[in-house]
Amino acid sequence: MATTAFLTITPLSPRPITTTTTTSKLPRSLSISATATTPSQETDGASTQVKKKKVFVAGSTGKTGKKVVEQLLSRGFDVRAGAVDLDKAKSSLPTGPSVDIVRADVTEGPDRLAEAIGDAEAVICATGFRYSWDVFAPWKVDYFGTVNLVEACSKLGVKRFIHVSSILVNGAAMGQILNPAYVVLNAFGLTLIAKLQAEQYIRRSGIDYTIIRPGGLRNDPPTGNIVMEPEDTLFDGSISRDQVAEVAVEALFCPESSYKVVEIVARADAPKRSIKDLFSAIRQS
Numbered sequence: 001m002a003t004t005a006f007l008t009i010t011p012l013s014p015r016p017i018t019t020t021t022t023t024s025k026l027p028r029s030l031s032i033s034a035t036a037t038t039p040s041q042e043t044d045g046a047s048t049q050v051k052k053k054k055v056f057v058a059g060s061t062g063k064t065g066k067k068v069v070e071q072l073l074s075r076g077f078d079v080r081a082g083a084v085d086l087d088k089a090k091s092s093l094p095t096g097p098s099v100d101i102v103r104a105d106v107t108e109g110p111d112r113l114a115e116a117i118g119d120a121e122a123v124i125c126a127t128g129f130r131y132s133w134d135v136f137a138p139w140k141v142d143y144f145g146t147v148n149l150v151e152a153c154s155k156l157g158v159k160r161f162i163h164v165s166s167i168l169v170n171g172a173a174m175g176q177i178l179n180p181a182y183v184v185l186n187a188f189g190l191t192l193i194a195k196l197q198a199e200q201y202i203r204r205s206g207i208d209y210t211i212i213r214p215g216g217l218r219n220d221p222p223t224g225n226i227v228m229e230p231e232d233t234l235f236d237g238s239i240s241r242d243q244v245a246e247v248a249v250e251a252l253f254c255p256e257s258s259y260k261v262v263e264i265v266a267r268a269d270a271p272k273r274s275i276k277d278l279f280s281a282i283r284q285s
């Protein structure tokens with residue numbers, strides 16, 4: 001039998017995830033560890049069947065979200081692909097028995113999102129507001145939408161949350177308040193501040209999180225190796241969306257990624273290191 005990558009959940013927290021404002025360090029037992037193994041055999045009455053682990057992707061029709069879906073499938077996961085526009089999802093995402101396309105507008109609240117997440121065991125959030133006349137869109141999508149997703153996870157008992165954010169979200173505290181990227185991105189609806197608030201909500205929620213802050217996103221294939229730094233370190237640089245998706249999916253396999261905020265860019269002169277090693281070098285926040 002071919003070796004397939006799978007999540008293994010070890011052991012689950014004895015207490016439910018809360019969305020309260022506790023800031024204490026979280027028990028390490030909450031973390032999802034992942035190993036490359038043969039598919040787990042789950043017994044259902046007399047028959048034995050192989051059950052694949054399932055991941056929900058919010059923003060699956062986006063340029064990063066689509067790559068996340070593709071990489072999850074190539075790593076042997078089933079995917080629930082959350083989309084606002086089902087027609088767009090059906091025409092742009094891979095199809096097949098391992099993909100369920102489900103309507104998921106993150107502004108619609110945790111109950112609807114819980115239905116969309118369904119029986120997934122982890123959530124990857126790759127949403128980003130659409131530019132429009134609505135200057136509150138970053139707050140509706142990037143902040144409240146993320147809060148809604150985390151609350152949906154809490155309702156369902158989903159323990160693992162991978163979130164795509166951005167470098168410079170904490171630019172003011174980094175002394176980067178005049179950085180052109182910080183100025184431009186906040187000029188419309190205080191986007192980076194909304195994203196920082198979303199991160200802070202995730203971190204307080206109790207969920208086992210990995211927050212990935214990429215530099216400027218490129219749609220072309222990777223040209224350099226991934227550089228991973230702790231939060232509030234990088235203020236420029238770019239990275240291929242393929243590499244962002246790779247880090248997000250690989251995080252599911254790395255207990256070393258739990259409760260961490262990482263910043264990533266790609267550089268031609270950086271040494272090639274495994275994503276597990278990169279995560280290992282970052283301290284928990």
Ligand SMILES: NC(=O)c1ccc[n+]([C@@H]2O[C@H](COP(=O)([O-])OP(=O)(O)OC[C@H]3O[C@@H](n4cnc5c(N)ncnc54)[C@H](OP(=O)(O)O)[C@@H]3O)[C@@H](O)[C@H]2O)c1
Nearest residue numbers: 059061062063064105106107127128165166214215216217
């Ligand atoms: N662009 C950059 O250089 C850059 C740099 C660093 C970080 N980031 C961040 O990285 C993330 C991914 O960026 P990207 O450029 O790949 O994103 P993108 O292509 O703009 O995709 C965003 C996704 O979010 C979805 N979305 C919008 N409103 C939604 C809602 N109410 N409910 C559910 N989904 C909704 C979009 O749906 P539709 O497809 O229907 O529009 C789309 O699938 C974003 O958070 C972005 O802020 C971007």
